[in-house]
Amino acid sequence: MEVLNYDQVSGQRVMLKTTDPRHFSGRLSDVTGRLDKENPTFADKLFEAIHGVNKLQQETDDLSLKMITDPESMDPHDITIAIAKSNAALAITKAVVDKAIQAYKEILSFR
Numbered sequence: 001m002e003v004l005n006y007d008q009v010s011g012q013r014v015m016l017k018t019t020d021p022r023h024f025s026g027r028l029s030d031v032t033g034r035l036d037k038e039n040p041t042f043a044d045k046l047f048e049a050i051h052g053v054n055k056l057q058q059e060t061d062d063l064s065l066k067m068i069t070d071p072e073s074m075d076p077h078d079i080t081i082a083i084a085k086s087n088a089a090l091a092i093t094k095a096v097v098d099k100a101i102q103a104y105k106e107i108l109s110f111r
Helices: 042-069 076-108
Strands: none
Touching: 042 076
16 A cells, blocks of 8 residues: 655645546646646636625625715615625525535435
């Protein structure tokens, strides 16, 4: 059994040895063990999308606060559009998460 050294392990990720040239190299660089930013995974894209939804929610909160504290400096249309965008993004995110959970439960229930 081969023991891995510290450079081959990164957190909960372990580099797999490719013994066949048809194997995928994966996201980790062979030399450094760092994540490859040129080839993002589905999880990276998902977290990026969730971060975007969170950013929209925060911007809406900031505009709402500004509308309350200084109503003369804000156009009501801007806050209405921001609220609509953040609500739509949150609804889409919730639908995607619900479908992912439903698919996961269906996979677990295969017999």
